Amino acid sequence: MRWFRWGDAIPAAIVAAAALGLLIASGTKPQGAFVRIDSPSGTQILSLSEYTMLTARGHGHTLTIAIEDDAVRVTEADCPDRVCVHTGAISRETQTIACVPAGVVITVVGAEGPSVDAVTR
Numbered sequence: 134m135r136w137f138r139w140g141d142a143i144p145a146a147i148v149a150a151a152a153l154g155l156l157i158a159s160g161t162k163p164q165g166a167f168v169r170i171d172s173p174s175g176t177q178i179l180s181l182s183e184y185t186m187l188t189a190r191g192h193g194h195t196l197t198i199a200i201e202d203d204a205v206r207v208t209e210a211d212c213p214d215r216v217c218v219h220t221g222a223i224s225r226e227t228q229t230i231a232c233v234p235a236g237v238v239i240t241v242v243g244a245e246g247p248s249v250d251a252v253t254r
Contacts, residue, residue, distance in 0.1 A: 166244040168205045170198065172237045181205065181224065181241065194235035205239060207232065 170177045173191040185200040196217060197209040204222035207230055217232040223241055230239040 167242050168200060169240045169242050170237065171240075172235070178242075189235070189237045191232075191235040191237050194232065196232055196235055196237055198239065205241065206230070207239070210235070 166181055168179045168181050170179070170187075170189060172189045174189075177187075179185055179187075179200060181200060181203055183200065185198075187198050189196045189198055194210065194212045196207050196212075199206055199208045202222075204224040206222040207217040207220070210218050210232060212232055212234040214234075217230050217235075217237070217239075220230045223230060223239075226241055226243045228241050231237070
């Protein structure tokens with residue numbers, strides 16, 4: 134008698150894929166604690182846990198930024214392509230929203246400041 138048959142491959146593959154999905158989901162990065170907003174007018178660091186609505190201006194463009202529900206997003210922008218609006222909400226460390234025409238970069242950072250992904254020489 135054989136221990137494994139070809140008909141057992143499909144259920145085994147489904148179970149293995151589900152286990153891999155759970156493993157990947159459990160290993161996600163931790164929530165960030167602060168939002169760093171870099172614009173031509175300067176840098177702001179705000180708490181990710183406090184509800185805030187603000188505007189950022191740069192190079193003739195205006196962005197409306199909302200911090201709510203432990204996430205940050207650009208709700209409105211008058212730049213031509215609006216990629217920053219379509220990025221959606223971010224809440225994990227090192228996630229970034231960038232509006233290149235306005236020169237605004239929004240990054241989620243941890244309590245200790247920005248974390249390092251890699252170091253190169």
